[in-house]
Amino acid sequence: MIKNIEKVSFFLLFHEGGWLLMYSMAHVGIRVQDLHRSLRFYVDALGGTKDKEFKMPSGSHLVFVRFADFSVELICKPGDERVPGRNHLAISVPSMEDALRRLSGCGFAAGPVGPMGDHARNCFLSGPDGEIIELCEGSL
Structure with missing residues (x-):
C-alpha cells in the first residue's frame, strides 16, 4: 500500500501497438549562448529558482532553473557554434x-x-x- 503521496504525475505515449507509461517530465534542456543573460531571464524575469549547477568535463556549464512542476536545464558551452534553443526533453x-x-x-x-x-x-x-x-x- 502506498502512503503519503502528495501528487503523482504521469502521461501515456502510444507507439505501434502499445502504450508506454512515463511518470513525469523531468526537465527541458535549452542550449544558450550567454548563461548570465539566460539566468536573468529564467530566474529574475520568469520567477524560477536557480537550483543545481554542474561543470562538465566536456566544457559545458549546466544550470537547472526550477519552476513549480518542472525544471529548465540551461546548457552553455563556450565556443559552441550550434544554434541556441531547445536541445532535449527529459522524462522521469x-x-x-x-x-x-x-x-x-x-x-x-x-x-x-x-x-x-x-x-x-x-x-x-x-x-x-x-x-x-x-x-x-x-x-x-
Missing part, C-alpha cells in the same frame, strides 16, 4: 530497466546508461523524428 522514469525493455519492445534503442549526479542515472535516445529524449531515473 521509475525504473530505467523497465523503460528500456519497453522501448526495445516497441522498436526503439537508447544509448548507454550513465551516472547523472550522485543518485541518478540517465540515457539518451532519438524519437521517431530525430528529437532528442533523455530518460532520467532517480534524483539529482
